Amino acid sequence: MRIRYFAWLKQRTGCVEEELDLPAEIETVADLVTYLGERHPRFAEAASGRGVVRCAVDQTHAEPTARLAGAREVAFFPPVTGG
Amino acid sequence: MIRVQAEAFDPGRELSRFAAGRSDIGAVASFTGLVRDSHRGERILAMTLEHYPGMTERELERIEAEARQRWPLDDSLVIHRYGRMLPGEPIVLVATASAHRAAALDACAFLMDWLKTKAPFWKCEETPSGEHWVEARESDDRAAARW
Numbered sequence: 001m002r003i004r005y006f007a008w009l010k011q012r013t014g015c016v017e018e019e020l021d022l023p024a025e026i027e028t029v030a031d032l033v034t035y036l037g038e039r040h041p042r043f044a045e046a047a048s049g050r051g052v053v054r055c056a057v058d059q060t061h062a063e064p065t066a067r068l069a070g071a072r073e074v075a076f077f078p079p080v081t082g083g
Numbered sequence: 084m085i086r087v088q089a090e091a092f093d094p095g096r097e098l099s100r101f102a103a104g105r106s107d108i109g110a111v112a113s114f115t116g117l118v119r120d121s122h123r124g125e126r127i128l129a130m131t132l133e134h135y136p137g138m139t140e141r142e143l144e145r146i147e148a149e150a151r152q153r154w155p156l157d158d159s160l161v162i163h164r165y166g167r168m169l170p171g172e173p174i175v176l177v178a179t180a181s182a183h184r185a186a187a188l189d190a191c192a193f194l195m196d197w198l199k200t201k202a203p204f205w206k207c208e209e210t211p212s213g214e215h216w217v218e219a220r221e222s223d224d225r226a227a228a229r230w
Contacts, residue, residue, distance in 0.1 A: 007133055007205035008216045059138035061201065075135060075203075079219030082132065082163065082204025083116055083175050083195060 001068070003036065005043075006077035009053065012042040022068075029055045030064040032074060043076075054079060084159070085143045087134065089166040094176050101160050101178050108157050112187035113178040114195050120170035122217075128209045131167045132174065135203035139163070146197045154190040156181050161194060163204065193230050200227040 004017040013036075026035050033053065037044025047053045055062045056075045068074065094115045102111050118130045143161050150159060158180040168174065177194045181187040206217040 004135075006135055006203070007207070056135070056138055056203070059135070059141055061142075075138070077135070077203060078205065078216070080200065080203055081206045081217045081219050082134070082202050083199035 001071060002073045003032075004073065004075040006075060008078060009043065009046065009076055012046050013040040027067060027069070028064065029057065029062055029066045029068065029074070032068060033064065033076075036076075052078060084161070085140060085147060086160075086162045087136075087139050087143070088162065088164055091164070091168070091172055092162055092176065094173050097160070097162060097176055098178060101158065102180065105157070105180070107182070108180040109182045110184040110187040111178060111180050112184070112191040113176065114191055115173050116175040116195075118168050118170045118172050118174060122208060122210075125208075125210045125212070127170055128211070129167055129169050130174075130209070131207045132165045133205045133207065134163075134165045138203050139165075142202045143198065146194060146201060149197070150179070150190045150194050153193070154179075154181065154186040156186065156190055159190070159194070161198070163198070163202065165204065196223070196226040196230060199223045 001022055002017060002019055005013050010016055026032050033047050037047055053076055057066055057071045058073055098113055102108060120127050147159055147161060156179055160178040162176045164174055177191055179187045179190040200223055208215050208217060
């Protein structure tokens, strides 16, 4: 699965994207956040703040409870600030 | 129509083109967002907008489709830039056309409110003390929730 990071989350993980083979028990966005937090402690720190880290599964906004089955790309980013 | 681009644009020219050759439209409403030269008392030297190519276009198309479902619009236009821009430059233009003003004005406000909370753009400001990512504002969430 391709994991992408945007805005200041790139600085927290030290990468723009990474390709990961996830263990089968990672079923939801929330599971993935916990898993990625073990790889990147500063991502875990950001994700512990309520609503600070948002997610999109295959380029559609997704809640922590969203399932990852069949997903090819998951992105994490702070709340958007366009316009 | 949705346009996501790095190039600068001229809002006046875009609006003239938007309504050109149409005699069925009674109202055109628009909003132009510009880069400001200060934020919370600090001078802004430049602003860089990062976005999520692919998702940005999808989200904007979804938001535009929602507006056209809710209001009787004859046409709509969203132009949003990414990359580095200087104070005074336009970042975003939203325009809506309808037979009457209420639909055009409401749909234009709706498009901006939803765009600000859903379209995947992130602003990074360059200031004399360094670069800062702009934080999302709760007032934007409240504005989007009213629709």
